[in-house]
Amino acid sequence: MYKENNLSKNQQIIFDLIDKSSEPLKAYTILFSVQKKGIKAPPQVYRALDKLVETGKIHKIESKNAFVACRNSNCEISKATAFSICESCEMVDEINDAKLTKYLTNFSDKKGTKYKRFNLEFFGLCKKCK
Amino acid sequence: MYKENNLSKNQQIIFDLIDKSSEPLKAYTILFSVQKKGIKAPPQVYRALDKLVETGKIHKIESKNAFVACRNSNCEISKATAFSICESCEMVDEINDAKLTKYLTNFSDKKGTKYKRFNLEFFGLCKKCK
DNA sequence: TACATAGTGTTATATTATAACAATTTTGCA
């Protein structure tokens, strides 16, 4: 079963839920939603989330402790993530901007250090809320 | 007492602790450290932290749930923050790069939306750990 | 003084996340 799509049963259930959601989902919201499917305890949810984040299927919105499905081509396996977050309605959109990604991926600080990963969160008002 | 430096007693105690620290501090680490000074309960710590974040004296490192003192000129009151985070030793440095700030402050997405605030976290290895 | 705003102290509780252990399923490969 695992081979077919490389997601395990719990991972698939939880990914489907996140993928269908129009807003970021929190771990315990997910837990309550999937209890009817037999996922009953927090570790089951967190383990699936960890794996999905690791493989770039989902991203964690750090400022919200919530998870969204990746809408890009897996963000070079999550080395370069950027989001816009509405401060009014909580909406989150993944930003897919090649120039921005390039700029930040190539960024080096004053000591000349380059970084191998970044996460960027923009805050403001979405179109609806403006 | 408040007027002298615009920080209240608890705010000053907690700011001093964070400011002197060479690494990000977590709320409960702070709580344990200041109990001898009479700050005994989580809400006292979180309220001070909230105010210090709000006024730009400290920043929250979202990926670590920890707090650092601002090392810039208060980051235009925390509208534009960027950090480098070592994945090995946990060290965090605030990035102060005018070009980067300008680039991101002026960034507008494909729909032309501009954002009023951002937080950027870079991950990699610091000089020591490389 | 008197009022509004900000800060404090306290108890309890909500929310987010992991440790630890036993069992089963899947996978890669001899």
Next chain:
DNA sequence: TGCAAAATTGTTATAATATAACACTATGTA
């Protein structure tokens, strides 16, 4: 095919992070 390693699952308990609610005190300004 058959076996061991790796991944996944299930479960209980607990750790770590954060807020609600309420009573009270200090401060700034009119």
